[in-house]
Amino acid sequence: MVAPAVPEIIEEEIESAIDSRNESLPTLRELGPPDLVHLVKQSTKSGNKQSGVYHHVTGTDASSSASLAAYVNTIIYSPNDKSSKVIQGLYCCYNAFSRLDMRVEVKIPGGVESYCIDERGDKRVASDALWIETFLCGVLRAYAYADDGSGDSIKRIIGVRRFDPITSTEMEHKFLDAAERLFFKGPQLGSEPEVQVPNIASNHLTTGLINYIHTTGRYTSGINLFEKLRTRDLEVSSLLARVLISADEEVQAVKLMHDAIAKLPMDYSLLDCQATFCQSKGRLDWALECAKRGVTAAPSEFGTWARLAEIYLGLEQWDLSLLTLNSCPMFTYNDKDFPRMPEPAHITLPVLRESVLDEIDEVTNHDGEQVHPSLRKLHAAGYKGTFLKAYSLLTEITAKIGWDQLLRVRSQVFVMEEEYRSEKQTGANQNATNPNASTTALRGTPSPVVNGNTKSDGHTNGDTDSHAEDEEALHEKQASPTSPVSPPSSATIADESIEKPEHTITPEVVKSGNDDAANDASKVPKYTQFHNKRLCERWLDNLFMVLYEDLRIYTIWRTDMARAQSESSDYRKSAEEWEILGGLAERLHHFPEAVEAYQACLRVRFSSKAMKGVLKMYEEKGRNGEVLQAMIRLIAWQYRWYSEFSPSLLRTVRKLIESEGAVKVRSIVQATSLPQPVLDLTHRYVELCVAFRSSGSEA
Secondary structure, three states: OOOOOOOEEEOOOOOHHHHHHHHHHHHOOOOOOOEEEEEEEEEOOOOOOEEEEEEEEEOOOOOOHHHHHHHHHHHHOOOOOOOEEEEEEEEEEEEOOOOEEEEEEEEOOOOEEEEEEOOOOOEEOOOHHHHHHHHHHHHHHHHHOOOOOOOHHHHHOOOEEEOOOOOOHHHHHHHHHHHHHHHHHHHHHOOOOOOOOOOOOOOHHHHHHHHHHHHHOOHHHHHHHHHHHHOOOHHHHHHHHHHHHHOOOHHHHHHHHHHHHHHOOOOHHHHHHHHHHHHHOOOHHHHHHHHHHHHHHOOOOHHHHHHHHHHHHHOOOHHHHHHHHHHOOOOOOOOOOOOOOOOOOEEEOOOOHHHOOHHHHHHHOOOOOOOOHHHHOOHHHHOOHHHHHHHHHHHHHHHHHOHHHHHHHHHHHEOEHHHHHHHHHHOOOOOOOOOOOOOOOOOOOOOOOOOOOOOOOOOOOOOHHHHHHHHHHHHHOOOOOOOOOOOOOHHHHHHHHOOOOOOEOOHHHHHOOOHHHHOOHHHOOOOHHHOOOEOOOHHHHHHHHHHHHHHHHHHHHHHHHHHHHHOOOOOOOOHHHHHHHHHHHHHOOOHHHHHHHHHHHHHHOOOHHHHHHHHHHHHHHOOHHHHHHHHHHHHHHHHHOOEOOOHHHHHHHHHHHHHHOHHHHHHHHHOOOOOHHHHHHHHHHHHHHHHOOOOOOOO
16 A cells, blocks of 8 residues: 655754754654654756755664665655655654664765664664664654544644554564563553552553553454463463453453452552453442542552442442542643654645545634634643543533532532631631641532522633623524514523522632641631531532533533424534534533534534544444444544554454454445445455454454
8 A cells, every 4th residue: 555645844943843853852752753754855957956854654674774764765666746856865763762862864875874862862782682772762752643533633733654563473572572571671661641650560561561452453462472471470461461351351351350350459450450351241339339449559550449439320329429530649640751842834635646535624724713702712621630520520520410409519528718708707817727627528418509609700601691791692503583582691591590600619629728726726817617528629619510511512502403493594613613512512421412513513523523523423333334334434534644554444344244244344334325446445444453353354
């Protein structure tokens, strides 16, 4: 198959991209940025004028200097550019184990030189051991920077060619062999943002391995690897158990977990694996005990608390779920090591005919789309890491019990601002709070229902009222000019139906100004009204306000939609607005409404995010024909933006083949009335599954 086109980012000053990469080396924390390919071109027409161009790439074979030099040569001798010739090429690939930037320099005429640069900018010799580390890092980066089909990762970095790093069983052996050699160095690479302290079972290496195994379905290879590693360290048992469960070897997995827990009773990864398994089988009572032990084993890890909150949610113990969520340790989100490059002089983003499809090419013509300011201000859309997971749990509770009931539960378990002030006024001569307010067990009668009209002050979302005014102005236009009394606007209806949450009292407020009281025990007040409540963490209080804004905008949208349908009038939004509304509904766990918005977006123009959202619905309903139609378009769109590899899309194709068989999948794809080069892109994914002998590909 023809490789994706080569994007070109042209520098203002030659080698400024290399200088920026050199400067960033001391700041890299995890797997490092995508590989950088830099070329110096000389014009064949205007004398000896030279220019520097570069692009990024993931998934190339970085096991030796020869393989990287071969990639540079494919760019140098490309027949597409007749106006200039390449006189020098440099390939930079980061080794996250040794914190070195491996480099291969190709000069024409001349030869190939390989070396590495350390954080101080000094040159070092590139040894075979360093190349093994670099190869493994390259594979892990290919999975870490891959797009899930929605286009979010593709839009983060301009001009990245994404290749599949493992396209054969021989390459797989090479990858797993390197992983086995370097497995116990994995914590050096860092971990996902939800993990505070990387360990043997939780780091970027284990994440990449599990991702690879689940993507390709090569469970036997994964089991063999973790079996060998388990003989050296029992902590690997949790990884082996996860792969066994995925491989439908549940009896063996349960026996393994039982034996391993007997030897490592406080291994929180094993306890979490047990809790997840019991949860999947509907035995939440068993899962609860495992999750409680997991919290005891790792009280500083977010994952253990989040699992416990999930299980309380499943048991419909909403108060305990909220209290557990409040106890979650939250970590500042550290993004991937994305490259920071100087402003380019020019960017060239060519398109190969293999990816040309009219309906997806229209996506480039939407610069003038209007988006209402209230949709731009939805903070929840930007949540990542621990805050994203916590918000998801909060919205799941809301979807199950409703906003009003959530506020009641909240007021029962947390000290509210109004009652705190009222109680404080009662004890006018006392300045300190009950020191046990944040640790007393949950008992006693519920507090009065929260006042929905309490005004927010000092909060990051305190501009909610201005949002309501914006929405009022926007929707007043829909009122009939001939009516003596205009109907209430959607914003008014939303404000009446969605109570604005009162602020809780956070630990920071209680602790402020209490130094004098701490020295005089006689001044400690008796706050009998809420001696059995907790103090709500500020971050959770903020999440409630963000959730309120999401629900308000969602209610306005659905009210407008219902009104338009009752009046038999068109309800118009731009494609980007539909995309935002689809994401909003998905965050709030209103999946049918999310699909409705995504489909409305696709009727206006193609959107990879909307198509990915619709694809999820097709998968859940088992509509395999529609799944393939969506897949063909997503794969073509990915290829148009230089990505021939998406683990998420490959996993979907593999599951389709397991269900329908490779022959039938090929036949359905081929029967589609789209250009043959576009269909061949999907056929390549099918061929990968056949190469890995996935279930259903034998025929």
